[in-house]
Every structure is written in C-alpha cells, then in structure tokens.
Amino acid sequence: MMNEGNHPGRSRGTAWTAPTVLQSVATITQWRREQEICSQEGCAGHWYRVLEGAVRKCIVRPNGQRQIVDLLLPGDFFGFTTHDQHRFAVQAVIEGTVIACYPRRRAEALADADPQIAREIRERAFETISRLQEQLLVVGRMSALEKVGSFLVKMAERLPGRRNDGITLPISRYDIADHLGISVETVSRSITELQHCGLISLGGPRRVRIVDKDSLEDGSKDF
Amino acid sequence: MMNEGNHPGRSRGTAWTAPTVLQSVATITQWRREQEICSQEGCAGHWYRVLEGAVRKCIVRPNGQRQIVDLLLPGDFFGFTTHDQHRFAVQAVIEGTVIACYPRRRAEALADADPQIAREIRERAFETISRLQEQLLVVGRMSALEKVGSFLVKMAERLPGRRNDGITLPISRYDIADHLGISVETVSRSITELQHCGLISLGGPRRVRIVDKDSLEDGSKDF
C-alpha cells in the first residue's frame, strides 16, 4: 500500500541470537512497515526466519476480502513450501522487522552434508506444522468471542513478553479481523466484552493482559 | 463412539504403492470405521501415512463442539510433531482405512544415514505445511457458501478420482460442518444452493461433480 523504494537496509548482529547452524548461509535484512518481503523474487528459492518484529502472509481475493493465512513472530520460519509460494503476499507488519534469509539450495546442501542440520530443519518444519494446526483450532471456532479469546491466548503464548504483565499486540484490529475471518467491528466488540467479563484487561488498545486463560480457551464461560 | 475391540487387522501389499524409502521400517495396518488410531500410545513416537481410506484428526471441546483440524487422504502424512500430539484424537473415517506407521526413532536414524531420505521426509513435511495453509484459506472464508464451495474444490483436487466425472466424498455432512466450523444444516443448504446455481452437480449425497471451479473458489459469483 505504501511500498516504493524497495531496497531494505542491512544489519549485522541483531538482538536476536539465532540458535541455528544455518546462520552461516543467512542474509540478515531489515524491513519497514508494510514493506513487501521477497515477493518479487518468487520466494520459492529461499527459506526465511523472523528475528524481530512481525510478518503476515496474506492473500486478497477478487471480492476484495483479505485473508491473513499466517502471522509470523520472532523465531518463526516461513517459506517451507514444495512448489512456488503461489499467491501469497508476505509483508512486514511493524517498523524495523528483521528477517534472516537462507538460500534454499545452499541450505539443503548443508543438510545433505550434516545430519544434525537436516534434523534441525526438520524440527523447524514440524514447529511450523504445529503452529498452523493451532491456528486452525482458533479460526475453526464457531463464535467470534471464542475466536478472539483463543487468539489472544495464543498470542500471549507466542510473544516474548514473559511473566503475566501483559503483551503488546503487534497487529491492528483490522489484521486480527482478516486473520480470524470476522469483521473489524466484531473484533473490537469482542475484546471489549472479554474485558467487561474480566477475562482480560487492557492498558491501551494494543496492551492486553490475560486474566482467565482457561475460560478464554474453552469459550464455555457464562460470559 | 463405537470403538471397543481395538486391535486392527494387518495386511500386506495394499493397492497403494508407497513411493518412499521409509517403506523398510513401515508397519501397515488396516482400520475399521470410527476406530481410534494410535491414540493410546501417545502418537509422538511415530509418523504415519494414509495409504487408503480417510482419517480425521479432531478435538472435542468442553462445550461439546467438535473440531476437525485435519482431514487426511491417501498419500498424506501425519504425526509430524515437535512435542506430544497433545490433545488430538485420530480416527479412521471409512471402513478399511490403511495406514503406514513409521517408528520415529528408526526413521530418523535412516534420515541421518541417507541425505536422500532426509530430503524426502523434509519434502513430506513441506507438503503437510502446504495442505494446512490451503485449509486455513478455506476455513478462513467469511460466508458459508464460500467455505463449502472452496472445500469441495480442494477435495476434488486431493481425491484420486481423476477426470471430471466427479468425486465421492469420504466424509459426512457432519464432518464437513465440524471441519469448516459451521452447522450441519448450513452445510446441507449450501450444497443444495451451489447445485441450484449450477456450480456443482450431485449424483447422490456423496457424489459431487465440480462444474464451475473458478466461481466456487472466488465466491464472487452472483449466486
């Protein structure tokens, strides 16, 4: 939407210590808000990892509906695909998002040479599978309250902000809406209602603290 | 629901030629309708592949809502997980479902010894990732008509029934409902409506032929 000069800056030695041997073939890049990542080169030839910030993988349908099929946070890999990354747009959500990029050919050569590296890549792929399954559990809920509630719990688990002093959502209500397949207004109303029920507490729109995790996940509470 | 005598029969040399070197450590088992697969032993220690039939991975919430988080068809792998297969129930959907089971330890040892096998497992994991992403695109739709339409298209692509003489759905309307996060009645009504619009044609409840694939996927049609 506001993406012209498309050459990201480079940086070395970011805050995130990447515990992977793939490090040796990685290129670290930094991206601006709403900037398209790797879309022009076809994606299929590289694997990626988010080191800082947040990334969304999305698609816009002919109707105009946008779907955010995946939301990547620090530590998450993406680009694990069999064929071409067909129709997905990948873009940085927040300013200063840092991405590690691994050329697929070279990474696979490393894996062929060292079983330990092969194991690690396999493990990362399995993590991706687990993450997508969790996401299906969230999006597959029937009521908006359940979707938003379980989404917030999942985010709290994935975001680094430890010890229950709350998290800072990296994405807007609009993103949450397109991620869960509901409207922005419903997202806002749901969050407000969850707050009134005492299941969460807010300190600003993006600051969320999980109060009653179990009720949020079950969706079985009286509300 | 109807799962007592829990010892599956064994069979060798099924119709499905499994094109994988993992074959050497595979145990082939056959399962009855609604039979629980591998749930008691904790799943985490094995990888699986569907050779015939169909398998669902699901969860039942405290509310009583059942969610089918994954639907496995012939050729699909499952059990690619990092930790324990936490809370999922895996069960055969149709009679005579054939599963290949690979002990994780032995399979990983094979991968360590042969980069080619490691590549294959990696590729299978990537296929799983692609499948889950496709699924997220389907359940993430906003209208029931779009969900059901794109679901049918995806099933037609995945099921072996080649040449557009139609497919035979391996699962019931109830399964589709719990898979898409909508009610059974809505599934039925959606299918009826898609038929009336001429986007699909039916020959019995389970026999579906895709007529207008593009309109089904876009969901942008006049309806």
Add this chain to the structure above:
DNA sequence: CGTGTATTTGAACCGCCTCAATCCCTGTGG
C-alpha cells in the same frame, strides 16, 4: 419390515456483518 443414521427442509431467533458516526491518538504545519 423396523431401526438407526444421514440428509434435507422449515421456522424462529440471535449473532455478526454492514453502514455510519464518533472518539482517540499521533504527527504535521501554521
């Protein structure tokens, strides 16, 4: 032929989407 399950259809209610307006916060420029 009876029983149970799967599927379809109907009717009423409610949740969510849509459209619209308002509020809030941040940044910008006079």
Add this chain to the structure above:
DNA sequence: CCACAGGGATTGAGGCGGTTCAAATACACG
C-alpha cells in the same frame, strides 16, 4: 500552542445470514 488531518478503535442501528430446534425424508442394515 493550537488547528487540522489521518489512521486506528470504538460504538450505534438495521438487516441478513447462520444457528438452533424441530420434523420430514431417504437410505443402509439386520
């Protein structure tokens, strides 16, 4: 410093779509 603009977030009102409850139908199996 204030005015203004713009995007994000919230709130309100109305209509539609989907859930729920109920019943009818179709079909397989013993």
